[in-house]
Amino acid sequence: MPPVVRRLPAYEPPVGAARGLDSIPRPRPRPVWVPPPEVPPPVLDAARLIWVVLEVLDGRRPARVLRSVAVPAVVARLSGLVRVRTTRMVRAPRVCHPTRLVAEISVTVRREGRALAVAARAEHREGRWWLTTFSVLE
Template sequence: MTMTVATARRHADRQRTKRPAPNAGADASTLDVRLVARSIAQAAVEVLAGTRPALQLSRSLDAQCFLSLQHRAALTREHAARSRGTVQVHRSPMVRSVRACAISDSIYEVSIVVSEEQRSRAIAMRLEHSDGTWQVTALEIG
């Protein structure tokens, strides 16, 4: 196979221009926030499904968010008991996407899409950094 000068130049240009990595431009704190948000969102959906105890999220959520999640999980369990009567096997939810927006160095707002067996949910949360940890101060689960 022979290579013309123009073809060789295009090939060399392609070698020099690398595509940016998917998280290029995202600093370490944004990546950290996204990972924390991902695990909290998945855990919260598992709490609503009844496959994880809400107490496991007590350190990650502020008091109001924790009580709200506990209340909603109890209502979900009551509704499931009335409508089904039997426990169904539940697969773990899968986090599809996580988007973080910095409000300040210590406050981020994050949107997450989580897919379950029969539906997808949108989750919005506000994370605040204090005392070396991230804590959810607002949580909305669709």
């Protein structure tokens, strides 16, 4: 049987019919909920915070200075570790914010010819940053 050719139905609107589309009610776009932008964490000077603790541990500052940067449990633990030595930071600290008010800090230091890692955790309380954990990984 030979192929059958059929005429297609009209699929374009007639000329001038586009003006009639304005009278058709269109659905309003639905509002989309956009979350508010996250507030950035308070400014943290991680290098100063770590440097103060290292100076206390090296005996260059009095141990009472720790009370202004660390929680009492950390002050009690670090006060017994003070020895005369020289420590210096090799690089700027790296800071990670797991939450807006918590910062985890890591830095490489050089003490007596050895490279050591320092890990600390700071929390923003009462309008300022407080060290809640401090470890020198030897």
